[in-house]
Amino acid sequence: MKQKLKEMARSFLVPLLYRYPPTCLAPERLYLYFHYLIECKEIPGDIVEIGCAMGGTAAIARNMTRHLDINKRYLCYDTFDGFVEQQFSSDVGLGTPAQDRHMFSGSSRDLVAKILKRHKAEDVTLIQGDITTIPDSTLPESCSVVLLDVDLAEPTYQALKRFWPRLAPGGVILVDDCPESTSWKARVGYRRFCQEMGLAEQYRHGMGILTGVATH
Ligand SMILES: C[S@@+](CC[C@H](N)C(=O)[O-])C[C@H]1O[C@@H](n2cnc3c(N)ncnc32)[C@H](O)[C@@H]1O
Numbered sequence: 001m002k003q004k005l006k007e008m009a010r011s012f013l014v015p016l017l018y019r020y021p022p023t024c025l026a027p028e029r030l031y032l033y034f035h036y037l038i039e040c041k042e043i044p045g046d047i048v049e050i051g052c053a054m055g056g057t058a059a060i061a062r063n064m065t066r067h068l069d070i071n072k073r074y075l076c077y078d079t080f081d082g083f084v085e086q087q088f089s090s091d092v093g094l095g096t097p098a099q100d101r102h103m104f105s106g107s108s109r110d111l112v113a114k115i116l117k118r119h120k121a122e123d124v125t126l127i128q129g130d131i132t133t134i135p136d137s138t139l140p141e142s143c144s145v146v147l148l149d150v151d152l153a154e155p156t157y158q159a160l161k162r163f164w165p166r167l168a169p170g171g172v173i174l175v176d177d178c179p180e181s182t183s184w185k186a187r188v189g190y191r192r193f194c195q196e197m198g199l200a201e202q203y204r205h206g207m208g209i210l211t212g213v214a215t216h
Pocket residue numbers: 022023024025049050051052053054055056057058077078079080081082083084087104129130131132149150151152155
């Protein structure tokens with residue numbers, strides 16, 4: 001009940017609280033993501049953001065792609081209620097502070113849709129679910145740029161397994177939160193995937209990068 005009331009209040013206050021798009025990406029990573037969105041203009045396939053939080057990055061990105069005539073679908077996946085218990089506890093075992101458990105809890109698909117509408121990005125598609133178990137039927141056939149931003153080791157690894165085969169040749173997957181020293185364990189999932197697939201690990205501005213090749 002208390003949660004519901006909080007959600008209603010936030011929804012009502014969208015024009016005030018979310019006057020500016022609420023992005024969680026560090027500026028240098030936001031730059032890198034936008035750089036690849038532009039560079040991959042001619043690569044066919046959807047733009048995908050896995051872990052979109054309040055939709056701030058999606059809102060800015062969608063406005064930019066519209067200005068640049070990049071006419072691709074923009075798909076966002078999220079639980080819209082923060083971390084999955086088991087995935088988070090497993091990372092606490094690797095050193096993630098337990099106090100971060102509810103960092104992204106208490107959002108909702110409706111609230112994010114309102115924020116996107118407020119920022120003229122209502123054509124972004126929001127898909128709710130755990131990226132490790134969401135049905136294959138909700139996944140795109142082909143993607144050109146994927147921002148993978150779920151912070152934790154297991155969903156990062158599982159999402160890479162699901163999206164790598166869908167990445168168009170020349171397309172790019174960017175994994176956020178991959179610097180050597182951070183309490184988030186996305187790098188553990190990225191590294192595990194690269195090792196299993198025999199792919200070189202490549203890092204820029206704290207993001208792990210994978211580039212699509214014709215043979216995968
Ligand atoms: C750091 S935030 C994303 C920030 C967003 N990309 C931005 O730039 O503003 C991490 C998001 O990942 C989502 N998330 C975490 N685990 C997930 C999972 N297993 N499946 C789907 N979403 C998940 C959380 O709900 C949270 O909204």
